[in-house]
Amino acid sequence: MPDWLEVSIRTLASVTVLFLITKILGKRQISQLSLFEYITGITLGNLVGYISLDVDNTWYLGFVALFVWVAVSTVAEYATMKRKN
Numbered sequence: 704m705p706d707w708l709e710v711s712i713r714t715l716a717s718v719t720v721l722f723l724i725t726k727i728l729g730k731r732q733i734s735q736l737s738l739f740e741y742i743t744g745i746t747l748g749n750l751v752g753y754i755s756l757d758v759d760n761t762w763y764l765g766f767v768a769l770f771v772w773v774a775v776s777t778v779a780e781y782a783t784m785k786r787k788n
Contacts, residue, residue: 706758709758710755710756710758713754713755713756713758713762714755716754716762717751717754717755717765718751720751720766720769721747721748721751721769724747724769724773725747727773727777728740728743728773728776728777728780739776739779740776740780743772743776746772747769747772747773750765750768750769750772751765751769753765754766754769
């Protein structure tokens with residue numbers, strides 16, 4: 704498969720997954736984000752860029768990293784909510 708086609712497919716898949724993850728994590732204004740949530744957003748964007756453009760490595764490892772980061776973020780957010788109550 705040509706590199707341009709592989710990058711295009713990876714980018715479409717990555718953006719789709721990123722939109723789904725953003726929906727799961729909840730939408731907020733930038734002024735409402737904590738520092739951890741802001742860093743999470745930057746990291747997710749960086750991981751999606753890595754998945755899209757790194758044609759030398761296996762694509763699914765990037766998605767594994769993406770889902771692990773989302774899981775850690777979700778657990779941390781849940782723990783923060785429970786601690787506040």
